[in-house]
Amino acid sequence: MVTDIAIADTAKFYPIEKFIQDEIQYVDLRDFNITETKLNESGDTAFAKEDHTSSQLTKDEFISAAREIKNAAVWFSKNKYLYKETVFQDLGTESYTINYQSDEADIKNIDLLLNEQTNLPKRLFIREITREEGNTMTVQYSWIAGKQFTISKSMKNGKTLIWQSSKTIEWNNKP
Structure with a gap:
């Protein structure tokens, strides 16, 4: 007789999803001045x-x-089994850095500075790389906790940059 046994998820990865949700709620519950700065650039330097x-x-x-x-x-939270976790102490920044890496997923690297x-959390970095055609x-x-986030994107064909863009969203306590 074969029976299925539920295996408990014992990985104790930092709850990054909760950190982001807490930050969103922090801004949502306050009267912050929210600014977005966008930069878009085509890749060919001649044009x-x-x-x-x-x-x-x-x-x-x-x-x-x-x-x-x-x-x-x-x-990431749903697929953490694809990641290897390493932790080290950075005396220069008075922080611990938790790193998650995977060769099996599009999100290749996550660094969380505590x-x-x-x-x-003080800072969070997530790098996602996809390849197509x-x-x-x-x-x-x-x-950056309590201050801003940036989303930067770039598209390359080989080593040639096709385009890149970034947007930074900042908030502060000035009405």
Whole structure:
């Protein structure tokens, strides 16, 4: 007789998804001035075009933009079995760095810097790389706790940059 046995998930990875959700709620519950700065650039230097804009965001627009990073964190949480975790102490930044790496997933690398005294996140970096039809798309998510996040994207064909873009969303306590 064969029976299925449920195996408990014992991996104790840092709850990145909860960190992002807490940050979103922190902004949503306050009257912050939210600013988005965008930079778009074509890759060919002979025809390089750069577009730089800055604008104010509503809370709903902020939440919508942050959702992209939260979705990556949710995916990671559901697929953490694909990742190897390493932890080291960085005396220079007075933080612990938790690193997650995988060769089996599009999210290749996650670095989380925790405050050495409080074990609360200071910074989060997520790198996602996908390849399709000779092109490589790289997405870098960067989050500074209580301050801002950046989503940077680039598309390359081989070593040739086709385009790149970034948007940084900042918030502060000035109404």
